[in-house]
Amino acid sequence: MRSEPDDRGGAVGGIDGELPASIDGLTPSTFVAPATAQEVAEVLADAAERGLAVAPVGAGTALALGNPPDRLDLVLSTARLREVIDYEPTDLVLSVGAGARLGDVQTVLAEHGQELPIDPPRGDEATIGGLIATGLAGPRRLAAGTLRDLLIGVAVAHPSGTVTKAGGMVVKNVTGFDLPRIYHGSLGTLGIVVSANFKVLPLPRAEATVTAAAPSWEAAVAAAERLRSSRLDPAALDVMRRDGAWSIGVRLMGREATVGGLADEARALLVGETAVATGAESAAWWRGYTADQAAIAQGDDVVVRISVRPRAVGGLIGSLVRLEEEQEVQVGYLGASVGVGSVVLRLRLAGDNPASRLAALREALLTLADQVVVLAAPSAWKRGFDVWGRPPETIDVMRSLKHQFDPVRVLNPGRFAGRI
Amino acid sequence: MNRTSLVERLEGILGPGGVFHRPSDLLVYEYDGSVDGAVDTALPAAVTLPTTTEQVAAIVRLAHEAGLPVTARGAGTGLSGGAVAQQGGIIVSLTRMDRIVEIDRADRTALVEPGVINLELSETTLPQGYFFAPDPSSQRACTIGGNVAENSGGPHCLKYGVTTNHVLGLEVVLPDGRIVWTGGHADGGPGYDLTAAMVGSEGMLGIVTKALVRLTPAPEATLVLLAAFGDVDAASHATSRVIGAGIVPAALELMDALTIQAVEPAYHAGYPLDAGAVLLIEIDGVVEDVRALGEEIAAICREAGATEVRSATAQAERDLLWKGRKMALAAMGRLAPNYYLHDTVVPRSKLPATLHRVDEISRHFDLPIANVFHAGDGNLHPLMLFDRRRAGDVERVLEASKEILHYCVEVGGALSGEHGIGTEKRDYVTLVYSADDLAAMAGIKNSFDPAGCFNPEKLFPKGYMCGEVRALRAQAMAQKLGIYAF
Numbered sequence: 040m041r042s043e044p045d046d047r048g049g050a051v052g053g054i055d056g057e058l059p060a061s062i063d064g065l066t067p068s069t070f071v072a073p074a075t076a077q078e079v080a081e082v083l084a085d086a087a088e089r090g091l092a093v094a095p096v097g098a099g100t101a102l103a104l105g106n107p108p109d110r111l112d113l114v115l116s117t118a119r120l121r122e123v124i125d126y127e128p129t130d131l132v133l134s135v136g137a138g139a140r141l142g143d144v145q146t147v148l149a150e151h152g153q154e155l156p157i158d159p160p161r162g163d164e165a166t167i168g169g170l171i172a173t174g175l176a177g178p179r180r181l182a183a184g185t186l187r188d189l190l191i192g193v194a195v196a197h198p199s200g201t202v203t204k205a206g207g208m209v210v211k212n213v214t215g216f217d218l219p220r221i222y223h224g225s226l227g228t229l230g231i232v233v234s235a236n237f238k239v240l241p242l243p244r245a246e247a248t249v250t251a252a253a254p255s256w257e258a259a260v261a262a263a264e265r266l267r268s269s270r271l272d273p274a275a276l277d278v279m280r281r282d283g284a285w286s287i288g289v290r291l292m293g294r295e296a297t298v299g300g301l302a303d304e305a306r307a308l309l310v311g312e313t314a315v316a317t318g319a320e321s322a323a324w325w326r327g328y329t330a331d332q333a334a335i336a337q338g339d340d341v342v343v344r345i346s347v348r349p350r351a352v353g354g355l356i357g358s359l360v361r362l363e364e365e366q367e368v369q370v371g372y373l374g375a376s377v378g379v380g381s382v383v384l385r386l387r388l389a390g391d392n393p394a395s396r397l398a399a400l401r402e403a404l405l406t407l408a409d410q411v412v413v414l415a416a417p418s419a420w421k422r423g424f425d426v427w428g429r430p431p432e433t434i435d436v437m438r439s440l441k442h443q444f445d446p447v448r449v450l451n452p453g454r455f456a457g458r459i
Numbered sequence: 460m461n462r463t464s465l466v467e468r469l470e471g472i473l474g475p476g477g478v479f480h481r482p483s484d485l486l487v488y489e490y491d492g493s494v495d496g497a498v499d500t501a502l503p504a505a506v507t508l509p510t511t512t513e514q515v516a517a518i519v520r521l522a523h524e525a526g527l528p529v530t531a532r533g534a535g536t537g538l539s540g541g542a543v544a545q546q547g548g549i550i551v552s553l554t555r556m557d558r559i560v561e562i563d564r565a566d567r568t569a570l571v572e573p574g575v576i577n578l579e580l581s582e583t584t585l586p587q588g589y590f591f592a593p594d595p596s597s598q599r600a601c602t603i604g605g606n607v608a609e610n611s612g613g614p615h616c617l618k619y620g621v622t623t624n625h626v627l628g629l630e631v632v633l634p635d636g637r638i639v640w641t642g643g644h645a646d647g648g649p650g651y652d653l654t655a656a657m658v659g660s661e662g663m664l665g666i667v668t669k670a671l672v673r674l675t676p677a678p679e680a681t682l683v684l685l686a687a688f689g690d691v692d693a694a695s696h697a698t699s700r701v702i703g704a705g706i707v708p709a710a711l712e713l714m715d716a717l718t719i720q721a722v723e724p725a726y727h728a729g730y731p732l733d734a735g736a737v738l739l740i741e742i743d744g745v746v747e748d749v750r751a752l753g754e755e756i757a758a759i760c761r762e763a764g765a766t767e768v769r770s771a772t773a774q775a776e777r778d779l780l781w782k783g784r785k786m787a788l789a790a791m792g793r794l795a796p797n798y799y800l801h802d803t804v805v806p807r808s809k810l811p812a813t814l815h816r817v818d819e820i821s822r823h824f825d826l827p828i829a830n831v832f833h834a835g836d837g838n839l840h841p842l843m844l845f846d847r848r849r850a851g852d853v854e855r856v857l858e859a860s861k862e863i864l865h866y867c868v869e870v871g872g873a874l875s876g877e878h879g880i881g882t883e884k885r886d887y888v889t890l891v892y893s894a895d896d897l898a899a900m901a902g903i904k905n906s907f908d909p910a911g912c913f914n915p916e917k918l919f920p921k922g923y924m925c926g927e928v929r930a931l932r933a934q935a936m937a938q939k940l941g942i943y944a945f
Contacts, residue, residue, distance in 0.1 A: 129699050130806040130837070131707075152705050187655070188624050201895040209804040210836045211621060211876035213610045213659050214884075214891055215918060216903045220623065220655030229651075230899075241705035270679050270745060297747045348644035350565035378567075380645055410647045427649035433639050436906055437650045443902035456649035 059099055059114065063107035063418035067094065072116040076194055076202045076233035079115065083231065084200030086113060087449045094451055095227045097166030098140060101173045101334040103342075103415035105226055106426050109453030117168045120233055123147055125208065132191065132208050134236040137168025153239045156183035158275070158325055160333040168232050174224030177329050178275035178290070181378045183240075186223065192236035193219045195229075198449040202233065210238045221440075228455045229444040243292035246274070247302040248321040251309040253278075253285040256360060258310065260353040262287050263377040265308045271301055273378075275325065278356070280373040290325060331372045332383040334414040340371075341397060341420075342385050346410035349380040356382065358407050366400055383414070394420040405429065427456035460525040462504060469507055469549070472517045477555075479506040488550050491537040492597070494799045496853040497860075498540030498883045503530065503550040510555045512630060512638055512668040519666065520636030522549050522912065529634070530914050531662040533573065533605030536597040538800060539881030541609060541661045545916040551666055553604050559583055560669065566644060567674045568627060573604025573667050577611075580672075589674035592619035595877065596788065604667050610659030612877035614710040614784070615741075617835035619675060621877065623658040630669035631657060634908040643671065656903055661879050662914040664907035678743035681709070682753045683777040686760040687767040690735035691715050691830065695811045697738060697763035698834045701756055702807065708756070710741040711835030712784050715814075718831045718842075719783075721790040728783030731767055738834065739784055741777075787831045788842070794827065795844035799856045803864060805872035807837040816866045817841050824859040838876035839867070865890065880918045888920055897923065 060066065073079045086093050092110035096102065097117050117138035124134040128151035135144055141155070142163030148154050158177035159170055171193070176185040192206030195218075205218035222232055253259035259278040266276055266289050275290040287309065291301045298317070306313045316324050334342060347355050352375055359382070363370050372385035388396045397413070397420045404411045405428065413426040431437070434457045441448075441459045453459075460468075462480070469478045479485060482502075489500040504527070509515045522529045528548030535542050544550050557574035564587055569580060577598040581590040593606055594613035601611070607629065612621045619625075628642030642654035657664055688694040694713050701708065714722070714737050719730045730737050738760070742752050757768045771777045783790075791798045805813045814830060817839070821828040832840040841863060845852040864874060868890045875884060888897065897919060904911070904919075 127806060127808060129703055129808045131702065132806065184620070184624060187652070188620060195899070197899070201898075203893070203896045203899045205892075205896060205899065207873050207891070208871055209806055209873050209876070211612050211616065211804050211833075211838050212873040213877060213879050214874045215880065215888065215897075216664075216900045217610070217623060217655050217659050218899060218903070221652055221903065223655070224652055241707060244705065272676070272745065293745065294748050294751060296751065297745065300747065301745070344647060346645040346647035348563075348566050348568075350563065380566075381647065408645065409643070410645045410649070412647060412649070425649075429649070431641075431648060431650050433641060433653055434650065436633070436639075436653060439906040439909075440651055440903070443906050444899070459650070 059096060059102055062094055062102060062111055063421065065108055065111035067111050067114045069113045070116065071113065072119050074119045076120070076196055079196035079231055079233050080200050080202045082113070082115060083196055083198045083449060087198040087447050090447065091449065092452050093449050095168070095172070095231045097138060097169030098164045100161040100165045101169060101175060103336040104173055104334040105451070105454035106458055107418055107421055107453070108451060109458070115231065117166060117231070117233070124234055128153060131239050132210065132236060133239050134192070134208060134234060135167055136234050137166060137171070137232050139167050141165050141167060141170060148239055149242060152242050154242045155186070155189060155237055156240050157186055157189070158329065160329040161335070163326070167235055171223050171232050171235055172225065172227040173334070175334065178277050178325060178376050181276055181376060182272065182274045187220055189237045189239070190219045190223055190235060191238050193222055193232050194234045195222060195231065196233050197230045198445050198447065206236060208236050226451055226455045228441060228451045228459055230450070245295040245298040246290065246292045246318065246321045247298045248288060248290045248316045248324050249302050249305040249309065249313055250286060250288045250324070251311055251313040253287055253311070256280070256285050256356050259285045259287045260356060260377070262309050266305060267378050269304070269308060271305055276377050277328070278375045278377055279328065288324070288328060290321065328374065331385045332374055336415045336417060339387060339393065339417055340385055340415065341388065341413065342383065342415040343404065344412045344414050345382045345384070345404055345408045347380045347408045349378050352377050352380055352382065355407060359384070362403055366403060368400060394423060398423045425456065425458060430457040465525065466505055468521055469505055469518065472514055472521070473507055473509060477508045480504070488532070489543070491535050491540055491542045493538050493540055493883060494797060495847060497799055497857065498543065498881065499545065501543050501545050501547060503544035504547050506550040506552055508552050508555045512632065515551060515632045515666055515668050516636050516638050518549060518551055519632050519634065523634065523636055523910070526910070526912065528912050528915050531604070531608065531666045533602035533608070534576070534600045536601045537605060537609060537879065537881065538802065539875065539879040539883040541879050541881040541914070541917060543882065545882060553602065556668065562587070562674070564589070567676070568644065568671055569674055570669060570671050571603050572669060573602060573607070575603045577601050577603060577606060584674055585677060588677050590677055591672060592616070592625055592675045593622045596785065603670055603672065607658050607667050607670055608660065608662050609877070609879040612833070612838065614712055614833055617711055617833065618707055618709040623655065625673040626654060626658050626670060627673055628671040629654055629657050629667050631665040632668055633665050634910065634913045638668070656907070661881060661917050663904060663917055664913065680746040680749040681741065681743040681772070681777065682749050683771045683780045684740040684753060684756055684760070685729070685769045685780050686738045686740065686765040687731045687734035688736045688738070688765055691814050692811050693764045694736035694738050695814065695834065697760050697765065698810070699807060700759045700763050701740065702835070704755065704759060706742070706752060706756060708740050708835060709743045710739070711833070712739040713830065713832055713834035714739070714784065714787065715830040717794070717827060717829040718787055721794050721829065722783040722787050725790045725793060726782050726786050728779055729769070730783055734766065739780060784831065791829065791842060791844060794829070796846045796848070799843040799845070799860065801839070801841045801843065801860055801863060802875050802878040803839050803867040803872055804876040805837045805839065805867050805870050809870040809872070810834060810837060813839065813867060813870060817863060820859050820862045824855045826855055826859050836876070837872070882917060885918055886920050888918070
């Protein structure tokens with residue numbers, strides 16, 4: 040792997056230096072933006088020695104995610120680690136700094152007709168490191184999987200002052216434990232990913248999105264089931280309620296000559312008025328639809344993700360509709376990835392004592408589903424519970440893992456599941 | 460604990476039919492599928508054949524109490540020594556846990572016990588329109604549990620990904636005997652991705668007693684193309700052209716002249732005997748796309764110098780074209796008494812240069828090497844042909860392997876694409892990983908198995924897990940900071 044940028048490399052995007060003033064109400068005393076992996080490791084080692092708590096940040100598009108930190112002294116921005124380290128279009132592999140924004144990376148890839156087939160909320164702005172840390176994904180995971188499935192290697196800075204690598208620049212590799220995937224979704228609590236290698240894929244030659252209004256959630260779910268069991272093999276398939284109205288969206292990809300016909304087939308499986316968007320408009324429709332799923336605190340908005348097995352999504356939506364009436368919550372937005380089994384709500388809590396009402400809502404949701412994550416909520420409201428849900432039965436193994444990698448709890452202390 | 464009381468206690472858990480302890484019964488467990496001489500062999504003290512998760516947990520608790528090593532084993536088809544009980548102790552053979560517990564068409568999942576044979580799962584689900592995508596060449600014999608342990612691949616992982624992309628959750632017996640679940644039907648579970656840690660961990664972190672795996676809908680249409688080329692270079696070049704055109708086939712396999720000469724007379728798959736190399740390219744998807752892409756790929760191959768391009772859509776014709784590829788290893792017996800099947804990966808663009816190097820190594824060591832491999836993802840399988848009764852042959856094979864491995868790493872490749880490290884390649888791990896990199900991996904091992912009893916002496920360089928690991932950087936740092944919480 041080359042380390043110096045060449046004609047295909049070089050930095051992508053710019054540093055805009057927007058660092059958060061605080062995280063969940065805690066204000067750091069220091070901001071740093073290291074320029075190299077080794078500098079990140081030095082900062083961490085220094086923090087470990089001095090007993091400081093460090094929060095790594097990328098673009099800040101998911102800063103609301105996690106429990107309020109136990110402590111916060113230093114915010115470490117990955118903004119200067121944004122170069123394309125290596126990109127071999129014929130090998131379908133890419134190595135990029137953690138601070139690179141996904142939108143900029145996609146631009147570089149698109150010049151060679153390639154992409155990372157992921158569509159996380161506010162993904163264009165999000166950084167590669169942030170996406171690995173949070174593990175947040177979008178509707179395309181139905182067919183293409185998540186960043187976890189594309190991750191083939193990482194370089195990571197540790198509180199011990201070392202930089203380690205795992206995996207490599209080949210798409211198949213079973214040399215040792217699969218550390219890259221363990222870092223994925225670990226919220227930066229094991230180390231700070233400084234660069235990552237991915238398998239990339241050819242851009243779909245054409246795409247179309249078919250949308251249709253639905254008279255009820257039952258009708259929307261039924262239509263989604265018809266599409267899912269058809270030959271269409273959708274790239275994404277979501278049922279949604281926005282401004283009180285139910286609708287369905289299906290994204291189709293394939294050859295230019297094929298996609299039009301597939302869209303017609305999809306329309307035939309839907310009931311009532313349909314609309315079709317193609318090309319860039321199709322992609323833009325999904326960006327717009329998922330923006331409200333971002334783990335960003337806006338006013339008193341609460342964002343919750345509920346995950347169930349795919350077969351249970353219809354029943355879950357029905358239960359949520361009933362719960363909404365019983366609990367007097369105002370769900371402004373509901374987005375459900377039907378084949379995935381994931382439902383994201385953006386809601387407001389009416390009346391007095393919203394913190395305890397949120398805790399009660401969460402308890403009620405946990406009776407409907409095993410996995411309930413409060414992705415964003417006002418900081419004060421999050422203090423009464425673990426936003427990640429019930430601790431798993433393997434929490435002791437996880438604590439041990441944390442202890443092996445970050446024994447003095449430098450990285451994001453308290454923010455992860457089980458307040459790791 | 461002496462051997463007699465160990466066997467007595469194991470029989471107390473499993474009944475007399477569930478424990479092998481006579482030397483003659485243990486002999487077959489001394490090996491896995493590797494060539495004699497390429498990996499060490501070792502005899503276990505006892506082989507256990509549990510039928511339930513609770514029995515596995517009881518065996519592990521007993522081993523934990525007695526401080527005995529535990530090695531899990533599936534069908535024993537592995538090629539890196541992973542299922543060999545390097546330090547003796549107890550082998551937990553999972554072949555009697557072979558039930559498909561549940562197939563859920565709505566969720567597109569199957570819940571299986573670890574002893575289920577890979578191909579059996581797909582054969583069971585195909586009539587319902589689904590299949591289990593990982594398809595290692597040993598799929599007629601290998602178990603899903605083994606696939607999880609080694610993160611197995613196969614020809615179709617070019618499009619569909621390897622085992623880790625298809626495992627949603629695992630029931631695991633941890634080294635202390637506890638039964639836990641990682642992952643599950645619903646995604647988004649809290650905490651670290653322990654399922655990711657388990658897949659490919661070579662039995663060093665826990666024993667999988669159930670796997671929840673993803674089922675993939677069978678494609679509407681499938682097309683197999685056979686393209687013959689004058690030499691391996693032209694075939695590699697065509698591979699890059701196909702990928703460069705923005706096409707990711709379901710599978711893209713390359714066979715060289717030596718392989719063709721071994722398989723064609725034996726299986727009559729229809730490979731031209733005078734070809735220097737053939738590509739087997741499979742594409743699948745909706746019927747319109749498959750037809751058009753087939754024509755596109757055929758045109759690319761002809762432009763890249765293919766002397767012949769044939770295509771097959773009917774199942775029987777496709778199976779025949781695949782038969783030569785799938786039976787390639789079996790056919791090698793026509794060329795030499797023994798073969799050593801290597802597994803390395805290089806970036807796809809480095810394939811032509813790597814194949815040249817393999818050819819040089821073949822000539823230097825006077826060792827015929829056949830190449831049959833997953834060209835689409837750069838996963839090489841040089842097959843070294845030899846006769847182990849002939850003095851010096853095994854040594855030459857091992858020397859040649861070493862040269863190949865060194866070269867692959869030099870050009871940015873990996874030590875193994877799908878076979879695992881085990882004991883076969885553990886001493887090469889330092890070619891790709893530094894002491895710090897290995898310390899991070901040891902951190903994973905220590906979190907799951909602090910006593911180091913699960914499948915000892917695998918993956919880490921010889922001697923590494925015996926003491927050095929205790930000086931892990933995390934511990935070193937904790938001591939530096941005056942913390943002794945370990």
